[in-house]
Amino acid sequence: MFKVPDHQVAGHQAGGGKLGPLVDDSGHFYKPLQSDQRGSQELAFYRAFSTDTRIPDHIRKFFPVFHGTKLLEASDGSGLSPHLALEDIVSSRINPCILDAKIGARTWYPQAAEDYLQRCLKKDRETASLELGFRISGLQVHGNKETGVWKPDRTVIQRGSVDETKLTLRKFVSSNPSTDSDIKPDCCFASTVYGGPNGILAQLLVLKSWFEEQTIYHFYSCSVMMVYDKESLLQGKKQGAQIKLVDFAHVIDGKGVIDHNFLGGLCSLIRMISEIVTGPST
Amino acid sequence: MFKVPDHQVAGHQAGGGKLGPLVDDSGHFYKPLQSDQRGSQELAFYRAFSTDTRIPDHIRKFFPVFHGTKLLEASDGSGLSPHLALEDIVSSRINPCILDAKIGARTWYPQAAEDYLQRCLKKDRETASLELGFRISGLQVHGNKETGVWKPDRTVIQRGSVDETKLTLRKFVSSNPSTDSDIKPDCCFASTVYGGPNGILAQLLVLKSWFEEQTIYHFYSCSVMMVYDKESLLQGKKQGAQIKLVDFAHVIDGKGVIDHNFLGGLCSLIRMISEIVTGPST
Numbered sequence: 001m002f003k004v005p006d007h008q009v010a011g012h013q014a015g016g017g018k019l020g021p022l023v024d025d026s027g028h029f030y031k032p033l034q035s036d037q038r039g040s041q042e043l044a045f046y047r048a049f050s051t052d053t054r055i056p057d058h059i060r061k062f063f064p065v066f067h068g069t070k071l072l073e074a075s076d077g078s079g080l081s082p083h084l085a086l087e088d089i090v091s092s093r094i095n096p097c098i099l100d101a102k103i104g105a106r107t108w109y110p111q112a113a114e115d116y117l118q119r120c121l122k123k124d125r126e127t128a129s130l131e132l133g134f135r136i137s138g139l140q141v142h143g144n145k146e147t148g149v150w151k152p153d154r155t156v157i158q159r160g161s162v163d164e165t166k167l168t169l170r171k172f173v174s175s176n177p178s179t180d181s182d183i184k185p186d187c188c189f190a191s192t193v194y195g196g197p198n199g200i201l202a203q204l205l206v207l208k209s210w211f212e213e214q215t216i217y218h219f220y221s222c223s224v225m226m227v228y229d230k231e232s233l234l235q236g237k238k239q240g241a242q243i244k245l246v247d248f249a250h251v252i253d254g255k256g257v258i259d260h261n262f263l264g265g266l267c268s269l270i271r272m273i274s275e276i277v278t279g280p281s282t
Numbered sequence: 283m284f285k286v287p288d289h290q291v292a293g294h295q296a297g298g299g300k301l302g303p304l305v306d307d308s309g310h311f312y313k314p315l316q317s318d319q320r321g322s323q324e325l326a327f328y329r330a331f332s333t334d335t336r337i338p339d340h341i342r343k344f345f346p347v348f349h350g351t352k353l354l355e356a357s358d359g360s361g362l363s364p365h366l367a368l369e370d371i372v373s374s375r376i377n378p379c380i381l382d383a384k385i386g387a388r389t390w391y392p393q394a395a396e397d398y399l400q401r402c403l404k405k406d407r408e409t410a411s412l413e414l415g416f417r418i419s420g421l422q423v424h425g426n427k428e429t430g431v432w433k434p435d436r437t438v439i440q441r442g443s444v445d446e447t448k449l450t451l452r453k454f455v456s457s458n459p460s461t462d463s464d465i466k467p468d469c470c471f472a473s474t475v476y477g478g479p480n481g482i483l484a485q486l487l488v489l490k491s492w493f494e495e496q497t498i499y500h501f502y503s504c505s506v507m508m509v510y511d512k513e514s515l516l517q518g519k520k521q522g523a524q525i526k527l528v529d530f531a532h533v534i535d536g537k538g539v540i541d542h543n544f545l546g547g548l549c550s551l552i553r554m555i556s557e558i559v560t561g562p563s564t
Contacts, residue, residue, distance in 0.1 A: 105388070105542060110412045121403075130392045133542035162538050212549055256444050258553045260387060260415035264546030267494055271540045 002072060005029070007090045009138035010100040010154065010223065011247070014075030022075055022083070027091045029064070030072055030083035038249035039082075043069065045217075045248040046084060052216070059210045062203070063245055064089060089244050093229035099139040099172050100223045100246075102158075103265040105130050107221040109252050120221075127158045128165055133265035136160065136168055137223060141177040142230040150177035169272055172226070187276065193228050193241045195277040200226050203243045204270050211263040218259040220250040224269070284354060287311070289372045291420035292382040292436065292505065293529070296357035304357055304365070309373045311346070312354055312365035320531035321364075325351065327499075327530040328366060334498070341492045344485070345527050346371060371526050375511035381421040381454050382505045382528075384440075385547040387412050389503040391534050402503075409440045410447055415547030418442065418450055419505060423459040424512035432459035448554055454508070455558070469558065475510050475523045477559040482508050485525045486552050493545040500541040502532035506551070 002022040004014045014020025022030045033039035046066040049055065067085035074081040090096040107129065108120035128135040135158045140151040150171070160168060167185065171177040173193045174185035194200050204224070228241035284304040286296045296302025304312045315321035328348040331337065349367035356363040372378040389411065390402035410417040417440045422433040432453070442450060449467065453459040455475045456467035476482050486506070510523035 110407065125392065132539055166538075212553065215553070256448070257414055258550050260546030260550040263549055264542030267545055268540050268542040271494065271497070 001025075002030070004075065005088075005090075007093075007096050007098060007140065009098045009140050009151070010102075011137075017076055019074055019076040019078070022072065023088050023091065027088050028067060029086045029088035029091075030070060031086060032074055033069070033082045033084060034249065041251070042247075042249040043084060045251045046086075049217075049248075054216060056210075058206060062207055062243060089225065089227055089242070089246075092239070093227065094231035095142040095229060097139075097141045097172065097228050097230055099169075099226045100137040101134050101226070101269055102129070102137045102221060102223045102247075103134045103269070104220060104222075104261045105133045105265055106261050107250070109218065109220045109250065111252070128160050128162075129265075132162060132165060133268035136165060139168065139172060141172055141174070143177045144175050147176055147178050150179070152179055166272055166275070170276055173276070189228075189233060190276050192233060194273050196240075198240050199277075200228075200241050200243055201270065201273050201277055203241075204266065204273065207243070207245075208263070208266055208270060211259060211266060213258070215254040215256045215258055218252050218254050218257075219245070219248070219262050220252065221247065222251065222262070223247050224266070283307075284312070286357065287370075287372075289375075289378050289380060289422065291380045291422050291433070292384075293419075299358055301356055301358040301360070304354060305370050305373065309370050310349060311368045311370035311373075312352060313368060314356055315351070315364045315366060316531065323533070324529075324531040325366060327533045328368075331499075331530075336498060338492075340488060344489055344525060371507065371509055371524070371528075374521070375509065376513035377424040377511060379421075379423045379454065379510050379512055381451075381508045382419040383416050383508070383551055384411070384419045384503060384505045384529075385416045385551070386502060386504075386543045387415045387547055388543050389532070391500065391502045391532065393534070410442050410444075411547075414444060414447060415550035418447060421450065421454055423454055423456070425459045426457050429458055429460050432461070434461055448557070451554055452558055471510075471515060472558050474515060476555050478522075480522050481559075482510075482523045482525055483552065483555050483559055485523075486548065486555065489525070489527075490545065490548055490552060493541060493548060495540070497536040497538045497540055500534050500536050500539075501527070501530070501544050502534065504529050504533065504544070506548070 002024050005021060005023045012020045014022060019032055033043060049063065050066045065087035069082050070085045071080045072083050090098060105124065107124055108117045124130045137158055138154040140149055143150050157168060170185040170187050173187055173189040175188050176183055176186050223246050225244045225246050226241065229239055232239040284306050287303060287305045294302045296304060301314055315325060331345065332348045347369035351364050352367045353362045354365045372380060387406065389406055390399045406412045419440055420436045422431055425432050439450060452467040452469050455469055455471040457470050458465055458468055505528050507526045507528050508523065511521055514521045
């Protein structure tokens with residue numbers, strides 16, 4: 001009944017006796033509660049957020065629905081253990097294309113312990129985060145028959161330079177995604193996936209407006225997931241592209257200040273996607 | 283002919299045999315070129331920026347006019363030395379009220395040397411920068427006859443908590459500014475200085491729009507100066523409040539990415555000022 005998800009592009013993965021999330025056929029995604037502070041912090045966030053009346057509906061839809069916790073046999077065989085029961089964002093998609101972008105130049109919060117801070121800072125400097133304000137943590141794209149599914153190495157992707165990251169964002173909406181640098185991404189889904197009144201760019205702009213105002217939460221080390229279904233797209237179906245925020249183990253109280261770290265990174269991502277939608281396709 | 287400026291709230295100050303900027307009665311402000319890399323970097327910025335045709339006029343006006351360099355007797359008595367000749371932003375004001383806000387949670391750039399980075403990081407953590415996305419580097423306010431000029435200790439101001447910084451931003455537009463915590467700032471100039479179609483908030487929003495787009499420069503450790511003249515205000519004169527960007531010793535090439543660090547901090551400042559203009563005066 002419970003199985004390892006087919007389409008995970010970032011985060012800890014189950015399989016091979018490791019601890020990771022599970023899914024079932026009811027459309028739920030079960031994320032094991034990390035045993036340290038992170039688990040309790042993520043659970044506390046979901047509990048507070050799901051009943052927080054200050055969150056408008058048009059923003060709430062960008063967050064996975066929370067269905068409480070559930071005791072499940074952990075994927076690493078360690079026995080019954082608590083899992084967050086969440087909305088499975090990709091279950092309804094046949095050929096889901098997914099991109100996970102961890103937002104913010106800084107993944108650590110001001111009050112963080114010194115060793116944690118230095119570890120995060122090192123990774124922010126080694127990856128694209130510091131320079132770009134975000135890093136792509138992973139992605140998969142359903143290409144054409146020749147290219148198949150393109151799921152590049154995560155450690156390479158997250159260290160991408162400015163130009164490489166821009167190229168990856170193009171490949172995400174192309175029918176010919178490939179690591180081969182001779183193949184120029186055709187960006188043939190850019191206008192339908194990124195563009196349009198309900199496209200990813202429009203959704204990111206709505207999210208941005210909220211981040212310019214809200215001083216409730218600061219989202220450190222949190223990702224924007226972008227999902228679209230290649231199959232629906234080719235058949236001209238209505239099920240459009242979607243963004244969802246995920247990973248809330250490092251959310252802290254905003255204390256009356258906007259989340260300038262998240263907002264800055266989000267604006268950087270918006271600028272790059274906007275360039276793809278409106279700019280020349282070179 | 284050359285003298286120490288009357289109204290400096292941040293940065294190195296001349297006087298007492300120290301090196302600092304000078305002014306003359308022609309409306310020029312002479313900033314000594316720092317002898318290390320910072321001096322040459324700031325000069326390079328002014329030279330590049332003043333001839334950069336990509337900068338629209340409505341943005342250029344937020345930068346001091348650059349009049350080249352001039353050899354002057356340095357204020358520390360060390361003899362003739364090169365100075366940047368800039369527009370003196372406060373010379374035309376009788377009783378100038380000035381606030382200097384250093385923008386960005388991070389004052390160091392990704393390529394910075396390790397010791398410089400650690401020194402800046404330490405200061406960003408000790409001051410309000412990391413938490414607020416900016417820190418007030420200094421200010422002076424012309425109060426009423428009883429309070430006189432309020433020019434609080436810079437080291438105290440820049441370490442202000444969220445609430446203290448919000449309070450300082452209120453005091454900047456009050457007729458009764460004071461360090462005394464029993465005196466509640468009256469915010470009686472908030473609507474004319476911060477608000478209105480040409481007020482500081484409107485100017486900051488224009489600047490923000492540019493930062494959402496521009497990928498030319500990254501402004502590290504740069505300040506937004508806000509200036510208004512108490513005298514003109516009381517007499518109902520037209521000379522309104524003004525913002526200017528200052529301090530460009532750490533400007534680097536944007537390399538196709540927006541300045542998400544500056545933009546995030548700017549949005550945080552905008553949010554706080556907006557709260558003063560539109561919110562309850564408590």
